Amino acid sequence: MMKPPKRAAMAAQAIRELIAAEFELGDQLPSEAELARRLAVSRVTVREALGQLWLEGLISRRWGVGTFVRQRPGPAAGPFTSVFVDLHDIGSLPHRIAATGRTPSLPHARAEQVPATPEAAAALGVPEGERIWRVERCLAIDGTPAIVLHDHVPLKVNGVPFDPAPVTGLGGDFPTLVHATGTRIVRDEARLEAALAGEGVAKLLGVDAGTPVLTTRQTSHADTGTVVLSTRCYYRQEVFSILLVRTVPY
Amino acid sequence: MMKPPKRAAMAAQAIRELIAAEFELGDQLPSEAELARRLAVSRVTVREALGQLWLEGLISRRWGVGTFVRQRPGPAAGPFTSVFVDLHDIGSLPHRIAATGRTPSLPHARAEQVPATPEAAAALGVPEGERIWRVERCLAIDGTPAIVLHDHVPLKVNGVPFDPAPVTGLGGDFPTLVHATGTRIVRDEARLEAALAGEGVAKLLGVDAGTPVLTTRQTSHADTGTVVLSTRCYYRQEVFSILLVRTVPY
Numbered sequence: 001m002m003k004p005p006k007r008a009a010m011a012a013q014a015i016r017e018l019i020a021a022e023f024e025l026g027d028q029l030p031s032e033a034e035l036a037r038r039l040a041v042s043r044v045t046v047r048e049a050l051g052q053l054w055l056e057g058l059i060s061r062r063w064g065v066g067t068f069v070r071q072r073p074g075p076a077a078g079p080f081t082s083v084f085v086d087l088h089d090i091g092s093l094p095h096r097i098a099a100t101g102r103t104p105s106l107p108h109a110r111a112e113q114v115p116a117t118p119e120a121a122a123a124l125g126v127p128e129g130e131r132i133w134r135v136e137r138c139l140a141i142d143g144t145p146a147i148v149l150h151d152h153v154p155l156k157v158n159g160v161p162f163d164p165a166p167v168t169g170l171g172g173d174f175p176t177l178v179h180a181t182g183t184r185i186v187r188d189e190a191r192l193e194a195a196l197a198g199e200g201v202a203k204l205l206g207v208d209a210g211t212p213v214l215t216t217r218q219t220s221h222a223d224t225g226t227v228v229l230s231t232r233c234y235y236r237q238e239v240f241s242i243l244l245v246r247t248v249p250y
Numbered sequence: 251m252m253k254p255p256k257r258a259a260m261a262a263q264a265i266r267e268l269i270a271a272e273f274e275l276g277d278q279l280p281s282e283a284e285l286a287r288r289l290a291v292s293r294v295t296v297r298e299a300l301g302q303l304w305l306e307g308l309i310s311r312r313w314g315v316g317t318f319v320r321q322r323p324g325p326a327a328g329p330f331t332s333v334f335v336d337l338h339d340i341g342s343l344p345h346r347i348a349a350t351g352r353t354p355s356l357p358h359a360r361a362e363q364v365p366a367t368p369e370a371a372a373a374l375g376v377p378e379g380e381r382i383w384r385v386e387r388c389l390a391i392d393g394t395p396a397i398v399l400h401d402h403v404p405l406k407v408n409g410v411p412f413d414p415a416p417v418t419g420l421g422g423d424f425p426t427l428v429h430a431t432g433t434r435i436v437r438d439e440a441r442l443e444a445a446l447a448g449e450g451v452a453k454l455l456g457v458d459a460g461t462p463v464l465t466t467r468q469t470s471h472a473d474t475g476t477v478v479l480s481t482r483c484y485y486r487q488e489v490f491s492i493l494l495v496r497t498v499p500y
Contacts, residue, residue, distance in 0.1 A: 062475030189495050189496075193444075214443060241443065243439060243440070245439050246437070246439075246440075247437045
C-alpha cells in the first residue's frame with residue numbers, strides 16, 4: 001500500500017532514455033512484453049510507466065496496433081496537469097508528483113486541534129464539537145499552488161495517539177502514519193463536486209474568490225471498519241486535473 | 251463490453267429480497283463466496299451487487315469483518331446520487347440507472363448536423379468547420395433532470411455512415427452504434443472539471459445560470475486508434491454525483 005511508485009517511475013525514466021537513444025518521432029515502440037523483458041520489470045510496471053508517458057504526451061497508443069513516439073523527451077514544459085494514479089493503490093500524492101519528474105512543495109502546512117464541525121464529525125463518526133486534528137496544506141507543483149487539502153483525523157486512532165506533524169512536511173503521508181497505529185487504510189472514497197472557491201482556499205490557490213473549483217470530499221476507511229481520515233481537496237484546474245480512464249480488456 | 255449490468259442488477263435484487271426475508275438491522279450477511287453459491291453467480295457479480303447495495307445505503311461493510319444490514323429494503327427515498335460503474339466496463343448510463351431500480355428518461359434529446367467547433371474538431375481529429383453530428387440530451391432520473399450530455403461524432407465512423415438517431419431514445423447507446431460500424435470502443439477518458447452552468451445547460455438541468463456544476467470532457471477511443479466520440483457532460487450534483495473508490499486488496 002505504502003510503496004512510492006518507484007518502480008514505475010524508474011521504468012518511465014528508462015523508457016524516456018530508450019526513446020531519446022534509439023527512437024524517432026512516429027516510431028513504434030516495442031511491445032509491453034518486450035519492454036518488460038528489456039527493462040527487467042513486470043508488465044504491470046511497464047503498463048504503469050507507459051500510462052505516465054502517455055499522460056505526459058510523450059507517446060500515443062493506437063489500440064490493437066501499438067505505442068508510438070509522439071514527442072521526443074525534453075525539458076518539461078507547460079502546466080502540470082496529470083499524475084497517473086492506479087485506482088488500486090492508495091498512496092502519497094507528493095510521491096506521485098515527484099515520480100513524474102516535477103517538484104512538489106508545501107508552501108503552506110499547519111496542524112491544529114479543533115472542535116469537530118458537523119461535517120467532520122459525521123464523516124469520522126465522532127460527536128460534534130469533540131476535539132480532532134485538522135491539517136491544512138497547500139501542495140504546489142514546480143512552485144505553482146495546485147491543491148488545497150483539509151484533513152481531519154481523530155486525536156486517537158485505534159486507541160493510539162495520532163500525531164499528524166510529519167504530514168506538514170513532504171516526507172510524511174497519512175497512510176503511513178495511520179499504519180503506525182496498527183491500522184491499515186483499505187478503502188478511499190472521493191466524492192467529486194464543483195464549488196466556488198472561498199476566500200481562504202482562493203488565497204492559497206492563487207485564484208480569485210468565487211472561481212469554480214473542482215473539489216473532492218474523501219474518506220479513508222481502515223481495516224477496523226471505521227473512517228480514520230476525512231479530507232476535503234480543492235484543485236486549481238489549470239494546474240492539476242483529474243482524468244478518469246476506463247478501458248475494455250483487449 | 252455492451253452487456254447491460256443485468257447479472258449484477260439481478261443479484262442485487264436477489265440480495266435485497268434475501269435481506270427482507272431473512273435478515274434484521276445490524277445482522278451480518280453471508281460472505282461473498284457464500285452469497286455467490288446461494289445466488290449461483292460469480293463472486294465478481296456478487297461484489298458488483300454489494301457495491302450497488304452499499305451505494306444505496308442498504309448495507310455497511312466492515313473491512314476484514316464482513317457486510318452488515320444497515321437499512322431494510324423499502325421504497326427508494328431521497329435523491330438519487332450514485333450509480334455503480336465498474337471502471338473496466340464501458341456501457342450505457344440509462345441501463346445502469348435502470349439497474350438500480352430508478353427510472354431513466356430523456357426529457358430532451360436532439361441530433362443535428364453542425365460544423366465542428368474548434369474544441370470538437372480537436373477532440374475528433376477532423377478539420378474545424380467540417381460537418382459532424384451533435385447530439386444534445388438531458389437525462390433525468392425518476393423525472394428529475396440529472397445530466398446534460400453534448401455528444402459529437404463524425405458523419406462517418408470507420409468509413410460507414412453513422413446515424414445517431416437511436417440514442418435520442420433510451421434504447422440506443424453509442425458503444426452499440428459505433429460497434430455497428432465495425433469499430434469497437436476500447437478506451438474512455440473523462441477529464442473532470444468545475445464550471446458555471448451556462449443558460450442552456452442551466453435551463454435543461456433546472457438550476458440557475460451561473461450555478462457551479464461538475465462537468466466531464468470525455469473522449470471515446472476506438473480500436474482503430476481514433477477518437478470516435480467526444481462528449482461534454484454536465485451533472486446536477488444534488489441529483490447525481492460521482493464517487494471514486496480506491497481499494498487495497500485484502
